[in-house]
Amino acid sequence: MAYSPMTYEALTMAQNVEQDDITKAAVILAEGKLVAFPTETVYGLGADARKESAVAKIYQAKGRPSNNPLIVHVATVDEIYRYADVESSWNPAVVKEWITKLTPLWPGPLSIILPRGVEIADSVCAGGPSVALRIPRHPIALALLRAFKGPIAAPSANPSMYVSPTTAQHVRDSLGESVDFILDGGACEVGLESTVLSLLAPTPQVLRPGAISLDTLRHTLGCPVEGPLSSGEAQTGELLSPGLLAKHYSPRTKVRLRTTISQGERLPEKTGALIFSDWKPNFPTTVTTVLSKCGDVEAIAARLFGALRELDQADLDLIVVDTCEPIGLGEAIMDRLIRASRQ
16 A cells, blocks of 8 residues: 655644643653544554553553454564564564565555563453564654554544544544543544554464555565455454454444345445445435545545544434455455444
């Protein structure tokens, strides 16, 4: 996936984020409180990943199940080695080689799972032996990490299982006063959560699809990489990654994929449609939102969660959502929609 270059200075000027705000946010994190901040994927709800009491506030604010682990954000590859225990990997030399090969993808929307280092709080990893880490691309996120000088645990800044936030206003609407400080970096560029890649076994595996595709990872690593379980398959054992719950990313309004609508089926009177192709609904709609007329997956991904939130506030009884080919970024889009539509 291509990214347009953007300097931290340019972004902060455009979004009125001053260095004083970054410093203030870092101090708040050091006090064990919560800071919401933008990444290139979605807004994160951040806390010091080394403090159990701080991480507990994330779970409390989100209403998140304690068995659902968090992703830890760091500023450099060196910090990945600090907060993971690569030496206890199944083969440290191979894993180090993989990390080196993956380095060109950072900063970016890729999280990797490694054995957990001793400094990371147990609750970040849901008590398990592994941790997910990534280096976010967003300049404000990187500036915050550098000012804080430590790892920030940060799931999406929204109530558990609800639609992820891609603007600061989404965070305010969803969590309100549960967040001690919000850094407003405008709309997120990617719009879907990071790809999660497990390096815990001889064959790497994508656990959650995202903007970094399976093909990209296979090419980058130069070895086989297993794809994710389908969104309909049951997860067994402990959760290694966020985003694996069967129902997730869901608005309060019922969601159905257009491919599940039968010809002539009677739908509720207040039905909305979310379109990202040349599909024309053959049923009456109260609200119709078009994300793309030509199936541009980058545009769809960037606007998907925001559009779902808007339709969720439109007093509808049903939202019917278009579909796309589950290839590349389309795989991540369909993963989110399948989970969002599960009852």
